[in-house]
Amino acid sequence: EPEVTQTPSHQVTQMGQEVILRCVPISNHLYFYWYRQILGQKVEFLVSFYNNEISEKSEIFDDQFSVERPDGSNFTLKIRSTKLEDSAMYFCASSEHTEAFFGQGTRLTVV
Amino acid sequence: EDQVTQSPEALRLQEGESSSLNCSYTVSGLRGLFWYRQDPGKGPEFLFTLYSAGEEKEKERLKATLTKKESFLHITAPKPEDSATYLCAVQAPGANNLFFGTGTRLTVIP
Numbered sequence: 001e002p003e004v005t006q007t008p009s010h011q012v013t014q015m016g017q018e019v020i021l022r023c024v025p026i027s028n029h030l031y032f033y034w035y036r037q038i039l040g041q042k043v044e045f046l047v048s049f050y051n052n053e054i055s056e057k058s059e060i061f062d063d064q065f066s067v068e069r070p071d072g073s074n075f076t077l078k079i080r081s082t083k084l085e086d087s088a089m090y091f092c093a094s095s096e097h098t099e100a101f102f103g104q105g106t107r108l109t110v111v
Numbered sequence: 112e113d114q115v116t117q118s119p120e121a122l123r124l125q126e127g128e129s130s131s132l133n134c135s136y137t138v139s140g141l142r143g144l145f146w147y148r149q150d151p152g153k154g155p156e157f158l159f160t161l162y163s164a165g166e167e168k169e170k171e172r173l174k175a176t177l178t179k180k181e182s183f184l185h186i187t188a189p190k191p192e193d194s195a196t197y198l199c200a201v202q203a204p205g206a207n208n209l210f211f212g213t214g215t216r217l218t219v220i221p
Contacts, residue, residue, distance in 0.1 A: 004154075031207055043155065043198065045208040056208050091154050098143050098202060100209060102154035 002026040004103035006092050012109045013082050021077045021106045023092030032075045033093040033100060034067065036060070043091065049075065082110045113138045115212035117199050123218045124189055132184040132215045134199030144182050145209060146175050147198040155198055158184075189219045 005024040013019050025032050034046040047057045049067055066078045075094075079086055087110045093100040114137040124130055136144065143162050147155035159168045161177035168175050172193065174185040184197055196216045200209035 033208065035209075042213045043200075043209075043211040045210065048208050050207075056206060058208075089152075093154075095207065098207065099145070099157055099160050100207075101157055102147075104154045105152075107152075 004092055004094055004101055006090075006103035006106050008106060009104065010107045010109070012111060015084060015110055016081050019079050019082055019108065021079075021090050021092075021108070023075045023077075023103060024073050025075055025092065025094030026096075026101060027073070029094035029096050029101075031055075031095045031097075031100075032067075032069070033095075034077045035091045035093060035102075036088040037091065037105075038088045046077070079108075082108075084110050086110050113201060113203055113210045115199055115201055115210055117197075117212035117215050119215060120213070121216045121218070123220060124186075126190060126219055126221050127188045129185070129187045129189070131186070132197055132217070134182040134184070134212060135180060136182070136199070136201050138201045138203050138210070140204040142202040142204050142206070144177055145200040145202065146173075146182070146184055147200065149196045149198055149214065151196075158197075186217070189217075191219045191221050193217065194219045 007022045032049040037043045047061045048055045064080050068076050089105040091105045093102045116135045118133045146158040149155045159175040164179045176183045196214040198214045200211040
């Protein structure tokens with residue numbers, strides 16, 4: 001069964017460092033998303049990407065964040081200068097139409 | 112502002128004891144309501160999408176229903192492997208992103 005794959009599963013970084021989280025969406029899907037979940041809180045939308053551009057973004061997705069589809073299979077989330085409050089699970093998701101399928105997440109810990 | 116409220120926050124059931132989880136929503140013109148299952152440390156796993164009031168969908172021991180204000184996830188004769196957090200999310204018109212509730216943490220005791 002096709003699935004969304006995320007790497008790494010866990011990343012520890014120092015405050016102020018840049019991190020890149022990677023995702024391989026399901027191959028025939030057209031819409032790609034990033035969500036995050038701070039420990040004990042709800043899943044929050046960050047950004048959606050369609051046709052090689054951002055289609056929607058939330059207030060959380062400020063200038064410190066960027067997304068890219070560098071080739072035909074990968075979808076990345078970059079955080080330029082990490083802060084302690086960026087520590088969370090980051091989920092990539094993809095959809096063909098409305099039903100989004102999520103990856104297993106990257107646990108980002110900023111120290 | 113879109114709102115999704117799930118209740119109860121946590122629910123403990125004996126194996127075989129049926130129950131329902133509630134998701135109340137406020138969204139201008141619902142495009143879709145989604146149920147996901149989330150195991151600890153894992154990503155949400157898609158269960159159902161409901162699009163219009165009166166719609167019902169079933170999968171094994173789970174049945175989801177939708178009215179104009181809320182959705183229910185009915186769990187019939189649950190087993191310990193049904194233990195997880197169940198998330199409800201809504202999608203507004205013209206948007207593809209999901210707005211999640213805080214979830215109901217279900218524990219099924221053998």
